[in-house]
Amino acid sequence: MSGPGKTTRVGAVKQITSHSNPIVKEIKGLIAQRKHRTQAGLFVAEGLKLATDALEAGWDIRYLAIGPDARDNPIAQQAAASAKARGALILEVNTAILSAMTRKDNPQMVVGVYEQRTQSLASIRPEEATTWVALDRVRDPGNLGTIIRTADAVGASGVILVGDCTDPFAVETVRATMGSLFHVPLVKTTREAFLDFAAKWPGSVVGTHLEGSVDYRKAEYGEPVLLLMGNEQQGLDAPMTSACNTLIRIPQVGQADSLNLAVATGITLYEIRRPYLEL
Ligand SMILES: C[S@@+](CC[C@H](N)C(=O)[O-])C[C@H]1O[C@@H](n2cnc3c(N)ncnc32)[C@H](O)[C@@H]1O
Structure with missing residues (x-):
């Protein structure tokens, strides 16, 4: 210090x-x-x-x-x-x-x-986890804050920041989490370390991709789920895409090229976490 x-x-x-x-x-x-x-x-x-x-x-x-x-x-x-x-x-x-x-x-x-408080990739216990969200080079502080807030809302195990990500401790990110930063475990890691970790993941490694062949509502989400979300401009890069067992897509019918990263994460997390979410 x-x-x-x-x-x-x-x-x-x-x-x-x-x-x-x-x-x-x-x-x-x-x-x-x-x-x-x-x-x-x-x-x-x-x-x-x-x-x-x-x-x-x-x-x-x-x-x-x-x-x-x-x-x-x-x-x-x-x-x-x-x-x-x-x-x-x-x-x-x-x-x-x-x-x-x-x-x-x-x-x-x-x-x-x-x-500041983050934890190491090695501290993740897949056997105790249900859903971890991994973000590939997330750049936008508002997106990151919103994703942390959403991960909290659905009871996800935590968020992994892979590669060169925006700072989770920037004031804009912290504000967008609305306090969830203090409740959601955060991991920062390199792409290489993450790929090694994903290769040993005992459950499903699910990537969200515009070319995904599986409708996100029909996918099998075998627990523990490792959900991979792509960068705002470039999506998931090739090695991250190859690390996935399944590539899911959220259908779109209008002219938009893609969904906003935080929106896509929210839609997917609510589907994955559906068994845990009852009013
Ligand atoms: C803004 S999009 C990236 C767009 C980028 N131009 C591309 O080609 O992938 C950011 C991330 O949100 C997720 N995403 C956005 N729309 C999606 C969709 N319709 N289906 C699946 N994932 C989506 C993916 O993880 C994507 O990498």
Whole structure:
């Protein structure tokens, strides 16, 4: 870990009024650049709902910046007490500082800084899994966030990011997950390691493909399912396609070339997870 917060691991409260405070600069850097997030192993999630989700799910929190509106809000006060008890530094800031940190005219009343958490491919236990979703070079933060949220909604085991993917800890991705980031296990891996892993997968390896020969509603989804979704521009590449036992297609009748990646993932996951989804 690096950065000005390194020496402030004991829970405390600090008032910040200066825009040039190093912690304000650190948070701005975490929001602005992947490089800073990766170096520090930290990320930013805006808003009280995400703070509550993160704290309830036991994620490690470094800072919780709270604006004037949060001071009379019992849920925000509870979040601050819980964050402080876990060693976070509570930053009492004014709206101008919250705005500057987040580069927003109407910032959320709280902004949290958390430690990144991913797990290794080796930690996946196929025998305990039902459905893992693997994304081949996903590029769009909104798509990734929506897929993580959908994986959470259907009770999937987790999401694997294969190759050069967009940052799951970018503020746009985190926002699009609507808190599901804190509940869905995430794995980052290379294509080579993933292909090796997929070759040993004991269940079905299902790829979604525009040239797929099987209607997604008629496919056999033998558990555990490893579902592969392609890149937004290029789809699944040849080695990833070859790793699949089955290539499924979602029928289309209009002029659209393909479905949006997150929509295709949602449609497919709801079919695969149908036995688990009852009102
Ligand atoms: C925007 S599409 C990629 C389009 C890309 N031009 C191609 O040729 O594959 C992104 C991903 O969504 C999934 N997808 C989109 N529409 C689909 C469909 N009708 N059937 C199956 N998968 C689909 C596939 O995983 C695809 O790789």
